[in-house]
Amino acid sequence: xxxxxxSTACLLMVMLFAPVSHAxxxxxxxxxxxxxxxxQAQGISATSLQAALADAKPIDRVVELDQAQPEFVQxxxxxxxxxxxxxxxxxxxxxxxEQGALLQAVEQKYGVPAPVLLAFWGLETNYGQTLGGFSxxxxxxxxxxxxxxxxxxxxxLLDALRILDAGHVEARNMVGSWAGAxxxxxxxxxxFLAYAEDGDGDGKINxxxxxxxxxxxxxxxLQSIGWKRDxxxxxxxxxxEGFAWQEAAINQKRSVGQWQALGVQALGQATLPPAERDxxxxxxQGWRGPAFMVFDNFKVVMQWNRxxxxxxxxxxxxxxxxxxxxxxxxxxxxxxxVSIDAIKRLQQQLTELxxxxxxxxxxxxxxxxxxxxxxxxxxxxPADGYASxxxxxxxxxxxxxxxxxxxxxxxxxxxxx
Numbered sequence: 303x304x305x306x307x308x309s310t311a312c313l314l315m316v317m318l319f320a321p322v323s324h325a326x327x328x329x330x331x332x333x334x335x336x337x338x339x340x341x342q343a344q345g346i347s348a349t350s351l352q353a354a355l356a357d358a359k360p361i362d363r364v365v366e367l368d369q370a371q372p373e374f375v376q377x378x379x380x381x382x383x384x385x386x387x388x389x390x391x392x393x394x395x396x397x398x399x400e401q402g403a404l405l406q407a408v409e410q411k412y413g414v415p416a417p418v419l420l421a422f423w424g425l426e427t428n429y430g431q432t433l434g435g436f437s438x439x440x441x442x443x444x445x446x447x448x449x450x451x452x453x454x455x456x457x458x459l460l461d462a463l464r465i466l467d468a469g470h471v472e473a474r475n476m477v478g479s480w481a482g483a484x485x486x487x488x489x490x491x492x493x494f495l496a497y498a499e500d501g502d503g504d505g506k507i508n509x510x511x512x513x514x515x516x517x518x519x520x521x522x523x524l525q526s527i528g529w530k531r532d533x534x535x536x537x538x539x540x541x542x543e544g545f546a547w548q549e550a551a552i553n554q555k556r557s558v559g560q561w562q563a564l565g566v567q568a569l570g571q572a573t574l575p576p577a578e579r580d581x582x583x584x585x586x587q588g589w590r591g592p593a594f595m596v597f598d599n600f601k602v603v604m605q606w607n608r609x610x611x612x613x614x615x616x617x618x619x620x621x622x623x624x625x626x627x628x629x630x631x632x633x634x635x636x637x638x639x640v641s642i643d644a645i646k647r648l649q650q651q652l653t654e655l656x657x658x659x660x661x662x663x664x665x666x667x668x669x670x671x672x673x674x675x676x677x678x679x680x681x682x683x684p685a686d687g688y689a690s691x692x693x694x695x696x697x698x699x700x701x702x703x704x705x706x707x708x709x710x711x712x713x714x715x716x717x718x719x
Contacts, residue, residue, distance in 0.1 A: 330360050333447050341460060350466040353473035354439035364436065364444045367480045374639040375666065375689075378586035379632050381611040385425060386619045386628075393429055394420045394623045404514055408501075412521035413531035419517055421619040425612070426488040433485065433510060434478040438462050442482045442491075458482050461491035470498075470507045477510070485509030486516035489523075497523040528602050535603055535617035536594040537572045538629055539583065541565070548675050548685040550583045550593065553668070557581070561595060568595075569630045572621065586610055588688030592631030636690045645670075648694050651701045652677055 328336075338351050397420055398405065405416035423429050439462050445455035462482070466473055478484035482491065486509055489498065498507045499522050501514030509516045541550075542565030556564075559577030566583060568574050574595065575581070581595045594614060603613040618629065642664035649662035649670055657673040666674075671687035677697065678685040 330447055334358060334443065337443070337446070337456070337459075341463060344460065345467075346460065346463045347467050350463050350473070354437075354463060354466060354476070355443060358440045358443055360444045360448055361436065361441060361480075364441050364480045365448050368445060368449050372642060374641050375645065376611070376639055377635070377637055378591065378611050378614065379635055379637060380639065382615050382618060382629075385615050386622060390424055390428075390619065391622045394424050394619070397423075397429060398623060401513065401517075404501075404517060408517050408521040411518075412525040412529070414521045414524050414529055415620070417620040417623040418535070418616065419520055420623055421616045422520055422606070423486060423517070424619060425616060427486050430486045430513070430516075434480070434483070434488075436477060436480050437473075438476045438478045438482055438484055438491070439466075439473065441478070441480055445482070455482065458491045461495050465491060465494060471510060475510060485519075486513065487520045489519065493523065494519070497526055524602060524606070527605050528598065530598055530602075533575055533579070533597050533599050534572070535599045535620070536596045536614055537574055538569045538618075538631065539566050539593050539595045540569050540630075541583070541593050546685075547585070547589050548679065548687070550585045550589075550686060551671070552582050552584055552596070555580050555582050558595070566595065571626050584610070585686050585688065586614055587632065587635040588690050589684040589686040591635035592629050636692060638691050640689060640691060640694070644694060645689055648689055648697060649673075651697050655697070655701055655704070 334355060338355070341351060342348060394417075398416060402416070405419060408414065408419060409416055420429075427433055439459060442455050442459035442462055446452050446459050449455050459482075462476065465471065466476065476484065479488060483489065484491070484494065489509060494507070494509065498509060498519040499515065500507050501516070501518030502512050504512075506512075507515050507519070509519055539561075545565070557577060558574050558579050558581050561581060561583065562574070562577065575597060579597060581597050583593060583595050585591060585593055594617075596613075600613055600617070603616050604610070607613070622628070645666055646662040646664040649659040649664075652659050652670075652673045653662070655677065657676045658669070659673045660669040666689045670689070674689060674693065675685045675687045677683075678687075678693070681696070681700070683693070683696070
């Protein structure tokens with residue numbers, strides 16, 4: 303899984319949450335004139351520029367969405383149950399029948415099973431029902447001018463114009479999310495240019511209106527970034543009594559056979575890959591929640607969307623489309639969402655107690671999880687690395703008690719004589 307050094311991660315967080323604007327340097331019209339000259343110097347046609355950006359103005363709503371920060375970290379079970387619903391499952395199973403021949407052809411070419419493709423489709427756009435309502439060129443121009451990552455969005459805008467130059471879609475039909483993702487599978491323009499395919503053979507790649515183009519493109523992308531045929535993304539498992547919770551981490555790999563020897567078993571109708579395959583066990587909602595064995599295809603899905611919740615939800619929706627039951631575990635998990643500010647406070651408290659989180663950015667990443675595990679092991683708690691409300695209360699209580707103890711020591715640094 304992609305990792306950042308803490309110093310790099312903190313720099314990226316500053317870049318993500320501190321709006322960068324050119325407004326003080328030049329007006330949007332001036333910026334657009336400079337951009338248009340640069341685009342034409344790179345081979346973009348004046349026709350595409352005119353069609354896409356004539357009379358363009360910054361879109362206020364795009365700026366608002368770009369600068370919005372989440373207040374809470376949603377629990378895995380909440381995230382999953384909002385997305386894997388009876389309606390979503392029923393519609394996906396209907397599409398398995400309606401698009402069966404197409405899905406089989408994509409699977410034969412790229413090795414991605416039909417239920418997995420449908421799971422991506424369902425999560426990204428509700429099977430094509432919500433493609434987004436923003437003009438992609440104008441949204442990207444807004445973000446390139448006023449956004450947090452203006453260099454990135456400038457490059458995406460150039461790629462969107464290259465798509466128009468290639469004649470795949472008309473500018474008026476190039477719509478998508480506020481961040482520039484387009485089509486049934488929500489590809490960024492750079493991903494479109496690298497991986498999109500003409501699935502219906504009409505000489506164009508229209509991922510907005512052509513389902514064959516969208517599905518073939520998704521299959522091609524997944525194969526290109528490492529999808530393995532005949533391997534699951536994740537399988538729900540049961541853990542034996544006395545399991546060492548600190549062993550459940552994405553970087554703690556063993557062979558499937560070794561996990562089985564420790565008593566880890568598949569739940570429900572699922573079967574595990576051959577014993578020699580590498581796998582990790584993860585606990586997305588702590589030791590009280592469901593447990594999953596994850597494989598190389600889990601890392602592939604994480605390249606599509608770097609969210610553990612998203613990757614596990616793709617896996618579960620795909621299994622439900624095959625007729626598998628709902629998850630067996632998770633009933634005892636703590637269901638309360640945790641605020642970003644609460645995680646920052648936890649990181650600060652753990653650091654004060656001697657467990658280095660690498661900073662207080664509000665993100666429970668690998669270093670914070672390691673610090674939580676260290677604290678849990680030191681206090682004989684299940685070492686799952688999960689930033690639960692009960693763990694936060696335990697840490698706060700321990701720090702308060704330590705503070706009282708040190709205040710009673712004459713001359714202790716920071717205390718009054």
